């Protein structure tokens with residue numbers, strides 16, 4: 405009873421923005437966010453109504469207390485589906501003020517910031533809308549300036565005859581030398597960041613003979629976005645307590661669109677260096693087919709996610725994170741649109757400007773991969789792998805057996 409009163413007092417303090425909302429010994433906004441998740445999970449651990457919705461709740465029941473590492477792990481395991489908010493009898497305006505998706509969202513972005521490499525770049529998450537806009541502007545300016553330098557004048561860009569290879573404007577090797585270091589840095593930064601996260605959440609190992617099954621399950625859950633199914637297969641929430649599959653479908657279009665575009669670029673690189681087959685390729689060639697289908701996914705997926713995001717229930721997320729979410733969605737859309745426009749308008753004078761727009765957008769995307777919304781896929785995959793391992797380990801709690 406005393407514990408219940410303490411939780412109510414903490415909820416009241418959190419609602420009032422008082423320092424009492426923060427746990428003992430930890431200060432600062434990040435610590436207060438972690439403490440708030442821990443407070444809510446203690447209520448959930450007593451209630452357990454949402455146990456079947458997603459992996460967060462069964463993972464929660466393996467703990468009695470929630471360290472910052474536990475909270476970082478569970479926040480990234482949460483898919484922000486909204487199910488536990490719409491089902492909760494203790495959601496605001498109840499005095500317990502339980503809103504798990506919102507509290508998790510607040511911590512989740514702080515984990516990206518906390519584990520970012522180099523550390524100084526972590527603050528990019530806080531101003532991500534501006535960072536994306538700047539990166540896009542810088543990418544466009546870079547390729548426009550380069551095109552002017554290579555063609556000898558700006559006027560040459562507007563009087564271009566069209567019907568030439570992209571490489572007549574930007575030589576293939578030059579593009580490789582420009583993109584390869586930025587891409588390698590992005591992979592390194594993301595890899596080091598998620599490695600720090602992995603060390604902190606200490607996943608341990610699945611029992612002998614079950615490691616492969618754990619990895620297979622995690623891959624399956626990532627590729628299917630399993631935890632956007634609401635635990636019953638009918639989907640998650642968006643603007644109301646109605647179930648919808650729309651978020652999952654538009655996520656899939658975006659994700660697989662990106663994967664196909666990446667595959668198209670990779671195969672074209674193999675064609676170029678491995679077989680000496682130089683672009684442009686026929687519409688029926690593998691890079692063109694994959695790139696076109698992927699580009700359509702990158703149009704439909706982000707457009708749908710944008711539409712859903714604008715209608716999203718205000719209590720699901722955190723208003724301050726909207727520029728990061730919407731900026732990322734918009735950038736993916738620009739990458740898809742400019743990529744599809746290129747082959748369609750390649751025989752016109754618009755080709756140089758379109759190519760600059762596409763390469764600038766791709767460069768902005770690659771450069772900001774480790775410091776924006778892209779990171780959520782990487783950290784969530786790591787959290788899902790930890791869960792697939794953890795559920796195969798014996799529980800450390802021996803309640804009821806003593």
Ligand code: SF4
Nearest residue numbers: 448451452453454492
């Ligand atoms: S979110 Fe609410 S209903 Fe669900 S387990 Fe927590 S307290 Fe219970």
Ligand code: SF4
Nearest residue numbers: 458482483485486488
């Ligand atoms: S919002 Fe969805 S995924 Fe996140 S904890 Fe609640 S039910 Fe689980």
